[in-house]
Amino acid sequence: MDNYKKLAADASAGKKKFAVLLDPDKCPPNFLTEVIKLSIKSEVDYFFIGGSLLMNDNQSKVISLIKENSTIPVLLFPGNNLQLNNQADGILLLSLISGRNPDMLIGRHVISAPFLKASALEIISTGYMLIDSGSMTTVMYMSNTTPIPSDKNEIAVCTALAGEMLGMKLIYMDAGSGSRNPVPAPMIRAVKGAVKIPLIVGGGIVSAELAKQAITAGADVVVVGNAIERNPGLIPEIAAIRR
Ligand code: 1GP
Numbered sequence: 001m002d003n004y005k006k007l008a009a010d011a012s013a014g015k016k017k018f019a020v021l022l023d024p025d026k027c028p029p030n031f032l033t034e035v036i037k038l039s040i041k042s043e044v045d046y047f048f049i050g051g052s053l054l055m056n057d058n059q060s061k062v063i064s065l066i067k068e069n070s071t072i073p074v075l076l077f078p079g080n081n082l083q084l085n086n087q088a089d090g091i092l093l094l095s096l097i098s099g100r101n102p103d104m105l106i107g108r109h110v111i112s113a114p115f116l117k118a119s120a121l122e123i124i125s126t127g128y129m130l131i132d133s134g135s136m137t138t139v140m141y142m143s144n145t146t147p148i149p150s151d152k153n154e155i156a157v158c159t160a161l162a163g164e165m166l167g168m169k170l171i172y173m174d175a176g177s178g179s180r181n182p183v184p185a186p187m188i189r190a191v192k193g194a195v196k197i198p199l200i201v202g203g204g205i206v207s208a209e210l211a212k213q214a215i216t217a218g219a220d221v222v223v224v225g226n227a228i229e230r231n232p233g234l235i236p237e238i239a240a241i242r243r
Contacts, residue, residue: 003046003073003090004124004169011198011220016242018211020044020235021077021177021202021225023051024058032062034232036069042239048223049088050077052138052177063087075124079142081112090122092172097163098129099145126170126200127163129156131183133204137176150181153190160191160199171195173219175203178226182210185217192218208237215241 010017020039022032039047047066049059063085066074076083076091084091093116096104116123130139130147140147148155160171173183173191182204192199201214202223211222227234 002122003075004122007198007221008169016215016219017045017221018042018239018242019046019048019075019200019202019221019223020228021048021050021223022062023054023177023225023229024049024062025051025054025056026229027058027062029065031229031232032065033069035228035235036066038232038235039072040070042236044072044235044239045221047072047074048077048092048225049074049085050079050083052079052142054079054083059083059085060087076121079139081108084112084115084119084121086119086121088121090124091116092126092128092170093123094126094128094172095163095168096130096143096145097127097159097168098131098148099143101143101145104143104145124170125168126172127160127166127168128172128174129159129163131156131173131175131187131203133175133179133181133183135180137179137203139174139176147176150184150187153187156187157190157194160195164195164197168197170198170200172200172202174201174223177203179204182214185213188214188217188219208234208241211238212241 132147198220200221201219206227
């Protein structure tokens, strides 16, 4: 079964998932080896690979090391069209539907299309929604978009619905990497109640308790990056909340 079919079937069955987000710039070899080991042991569901701005050319090395040592699917979570890589299993093809920047809605996708068409990557069309987290995040600045205010559940619901109606296969609600506050539970609940497609939630989830809150509110997949960079020991703790 391809990754999306499995994700969608598991989401319908209420089987929650945990994705470890790796920013290739923040993956020294020892850290990466430890993360891979802990992720295999904890049966992490996915590695997401990407960052809003990459300063070094580490992406290939990171993906190779993961692929050599584990069978956990690797999905690209690209900050831009320079972060495409054929070694991954698939790509979350993000359209930034909370914003009104045409480049992020369709422009970069046009540039990427021939590469993606020629690749074997599984393409997973994703409606990507930034949610305000109380301060400027890198992704807000880099995407030149305004996030959805965190208390405007109706805007989040209508945006997610529009994404679903346009044929997107996933909704990803993101407070932004390293954000001060995660996506509020009432907003996750409202969006989950409105759409049928699986819901990914990330940004500012720094503990198993916050991951649990996101899952209880309706997230089908929780994504954690920064907190794992600080403490890989969180991987088994967060993995355990799926049970
Ligand atoms: C960011 O959703 C991801 O795009 C994860 O965020 O790094 O804050 O966990 P963190």
